[in-house]
Each structure stands twice: as C-alpha cells, then as structure tokens.
Amino acid sequence: MTDFATNAASTPQDRLEQFQTVASSAFAPLGIVPHDIRRLRARIRAELTGGLLVSDIRSSACTVNRHFRHISSTDNDVYKIVLQVSGRMVVSQDGRRSEMLPGDIAIYDTTRPYTLEHRAETLGREDEFRTIAIACPRPYLAPNAATLRQVIALPVPTRRGVRRLVAGFFTGLADELGTDVALGGIHLADSLVDMIAMTFTGRDVVVENGRSGLADRITAYCEANLADPNLSPRMIARTHRISVRYLYRLFAEQDRPLSAWIRSRRLERIRQDLENPRLAGRTVAAIAARWGLYDAPHVSRTFRAAYGISPSDYRRHALRTSEIATRRAVD
Structure with a gap:
C-alpha cells in the first residue's frame, strides 16, 4: 500500500520532487509541471491487487508528461484507465486531445508518449482535482488491443446505464484502499478487467477461464x-x-x-x-x-x-x- 502526501512544511521544489518520484515509481517515469509550484500539494494512495494497481490521486492543478525520453524497455507496459471524479483533465495521445469532465472515463497507453493537463476546481477553500486510476498490464487486455487503440484518449461518459455502475465501483474501490482491497487478488482483477473491456469495447473481454x-x-x-x-x-x-x-x-x-x-x-x-x-x-x-x-x-x-x-x-x-x-x- 502506498500512501503519500506532500509535506506543507517542505519547500515547493522539494514537494515537487517528492511528488514526481512517488508518481514515477508507482506508475511509470514521467514529468510533472505544477501550474503554481508555490501552492503545490498532492496525495497518492495506491494498492496492488491481482497484478492491477488501483490508485486515488488528488492534487492541485498540474500537467503530467510522459515523453519518449521517459520510456525505456524496463518499464511495465500498462494501460492506464482513469476516472475523473472532480476537476477537469485534458488527455492527449496518438494525435488526439480530449477534455474530460467529472464522471468521464478514458484509457491511454504508457508505452507511448502522452500528456495529462489537470485543471482543478474550487472545493471549499481548496483547489484540487481527484482522479481514480487503474494500471492494467497490457497483456491482460491483449485480445481487445485493436479496439482499444481506436478509443485511446477518448472520454466515455459514465452518467447512466451500466457505465454508471462501473464508475461507482471504481470510486467505492478507491475509497476502500488500505483496508482489504488486496485480498480480492486475482478474482477482483478479473472483475476489473471485464469492466474495463466492457466500458471501452461494449462487450465482455475475451479471456480463457479456469x-x-x-x-x-x-x-x-x-x-x-x-x-x-x-x-x-x-x-x-x-x-x-x-x-x-x-x-x-x-x-x-x-x-x-x-x-x-x-x-x-x-x-x-x-x-x-x-x-x-x-x-x-x-x-x-x-x-x-x-x-x-x-x-x-x-x-x-x-x-x-x-x-x-x-x-x-x-x-x-x-x-x-x-x-x-x-x-x-x-x-
């Protein structure tokens, strides 16, 4: 279980370096540019279950970049599935650039460059965004790779129907991080993979059983x-x-x-x-x-x-x- 929060007593540069180090270690090497470094604050809670990393990310406004220089053969090849809970995010990959509103879900691929522009919204006295992200090894979704390539960086609304239930499951899962999420293991991972495939392809993932x-x-x-x-x-x-x-x-x-x-x-x-x-x-x-x-x-x-x-x-x-x-x- 990873539970990181920037220390308000640290200098802005130290907070940025800590945030970037923890984020790169948890997900993949990347660069973070805060929109206002003096007001930078962030928290990452993440837990591994059945090979999938479930994370709850809250931060002040910033831009996350994964350039070619960040990508190497030692990185874990994963899809990132992100549910925007609050604030807005512009996701860019493969020539697509789309704005995500609260309630939207999208998928992108860490094996290729991408940019995430997080825009905070005012919540009481705090300005922050919240994103729930699931890192899924690419082989888990290999049978659906061709379809997923067509929907990379394209937001999918989850405000009605089955996708609304999926968003609720993701949010509930994030809220329970640090309790017994890891105990779900491979069975919980199977359910998450099925939900991801259904959300972006409109059909169940093609997997072998048993x-x-x-x-x-x-x-x-x-x-x-x-x-x-x-x-x-x-x-x-x-x-x-x-x-x-x-x-x-x-x-x-x-x-x-x-x-x-x-x-x-x-x-x-x-x-x-x-x-x-x-x-x-x-x-x-x-x-x-x-x-x-x-x-x-x-x-x-x-x-x-x-x-x-x-x-x-x-x-x-x-x-x-x-x-x-x-x-x-x-x-």
Missing part, C-alpha cells in the same frame, strides 16, 4: 516484472493468492518450468539490449542488472548456453553488423 486463464495472467505478470530481482515463485504465488505448490502444478504441463521461462525471457531482453547502439556505453553486467540478474559470471554462462556465444562477442558482432548496414543505407 486454470488456463490464471496461467495466462501469471505469465503476463511475470513479463511485466522481469526487471524485478525479487521475482520468484514465492513472490508470484503470494501476489496471486495461491500456494507455491499450486503454482508449480499450474505450469507442470508447460514445455519448461516457470523459472526456466523467466530466465529465458530475461536473456532475450538482455540480447535485445546488447544489439542497441544507444546502450553501447553500458557494461554487460549493467545491462544484465536491468533485467534482475546480478551474477555476471552466471549470466555469461547461461547466455553462451542459450545462444552459443558470449555476451561480449555477441554485442561486438551485432553492433558491427548494425554499423555496416547503416553505412550502406547512407551510401
């Missing part, structure tokens, strides 16, 4: 958290409210054990980073650490076993090939 559906969700969770060095069967089981024994049994029919799959995906991410000319200044050990692997000799051995070549030799060959191709393209 053991297969749970295995898919766990796989998506692991993919989104490969950079976490603490990712382990025990952590995965605890997050999804199942036993380690059941986790092993769930993946017993797969081609390889879950731990071996996680290792192979980390090696694949390392391989991709070694091919990236922009990361040429980083050591192999630093790149491996980006993906949760800190034992350099072990990484070298497993990389050679997987690809038949050492990480350093692979990088030299990949960068040389890229340089030659670039020169030919210029010529």
Whole structure:
C-alpha cells in the first residue's frame, strides 16, 4: 500500500520532487509541471491487487508528461484507465486531445508518449482535482488491443446505464484502499478487467477461464516484472493468492518450468539490449542488472548456453553488423 502526501512544511521544489518520484515509481517515469509550484500539494494512495494497481490521486492543478525520453524497455507496459471524479483533465495521445469532465472515463497507453493537463476546481477553500486510476498490464487486455487503440484518449461518459455502475465501483474501490482491497487478488482483477473491456469495447473481454486463464495472467505478470530481482515463485504465488505448490502444478504441463521461462525471457531482453547502439556505453553486467540478474559470471554462462556465444562477442558482432548496414543505407 502506498500512501503519500506532500509535506506543507517542505519547500515547493522539494514537494515537487517528492511528488514526481512517488508518481514515477508507482506508475511509470514521467514529468510533472505544477501550474503554481508555490501552492503545490498532492496525495497518492495506491494498492496492488491481482497484478492491477488501483490508485486515488488528488492534487492541485498540474500537467503530467510522459515523453519518449521517459520510456525505456524496463518499464511495465500498462494501460492506464482513469476516472475523473472532480476537476477537469485534458488527455492527449496518438494525435488526439480530449477534455474530460467529472464522471468521464478514458484509457491511454504508457508505452507511448502522452500528456495529462489537470485543471482543478474550487472545493471549499481548496483547489484540487481527484482522479481514480487503474494500471492494467497490457497483456491482460491483449485480445481487445485493436479496439482499444481506436478509443485511446477518448472520454466515455459514465452518467447512466451500466457505465454508471462501473464508475461507482471504481470510486467505492478507491475509497476502500488500505483496508482489504488486496485480498480480492486475482478474482477482483478479473472483475476489473471485464469492466474495463466492457466500458471501452461494449462487450465482455475475451479471456480463457479456469486454470488456463490464471496461467495466462501469471505469465503476463511475470513479463511485466522481469526487471524485478525479487521475482520468484514465492513472490508470484503470494501476489496471486495461491500456494507455491499450486503454482508449480499450474505450469507442470508447460514445455519448461516457470523459472526456466523467466530466465529465458530475461536473456532475450538482455540480447535485445546488447544489439542497441544507444546502450553501447553500458557494461554487460549493467545491462544484465536491468533485467534482475546480478551474477555476471552466471549470466555469461547461461547466455553462451542459450545462444552459443558470449555476451561480449555477441554485442561486438551485432553492433558491427548494425554499423555496416547503416553505412550502406547512407551510401
């Protein structure tokens, strides 16, 4: 559970840095520009349940930017679903720019740049906005990706019908943060994903049921958290409210054990980073650490076993090939 509030006794710049650090850590790296830094105040309450992060954000007016420079391969790939409770917000992404009024809900994608312009409204003596945001790993909504791409940054009113019930559920969930929300685990996450899909596509999300559906969700969770060095069967089981024994049994029919799959995906991410000319200044050990692997000799051995070549030799060959191709393209 995250519960952060700016300290009124701190300097305006310190409050901004604290707000930006907590927001970037909870959601994804981003920049925050307050409309009046002297009056800046903010509070973020957030809790993880079944792989989804539910958050309640209240702040004075500000603009949030996620530029290309903020986006990296180590970020969690998530959709953000936001319900505007008070104040107004202008959301911009993929060439769309839309104003959200209280009661509107919208979705945007953290894998691409976006801008959120929060405009406060007067509430008694305080000027603030309130937004409820749910961060949902993109694989959870993968079957609906094509439809969601068409509604990115387009507000949907929730003032009547089923969507009004969805908005009420989101608000009630935010009000209960810090109590027993996390106990809902994967079952609550399933309900939230269904509501999100219905809200933006007009139909139920396409998911598999039972053991297969749970295995898919766990796989998506692991993919989104490969950079976490603490990712382990025990952590995965605890997050999804199942036993380690059941986790092993769930993946017993797969081609390889879950731990071996996680290792192979980390090696694949390392391989991709070694091919990236922009990361040429980083050591192999630093790149491996980006993906949760800190034992350099072990990484070298497993990389050679997987690809038949050492990480350093692979990088030299990949960068040389890229340089030659670039020169030919210029010529």
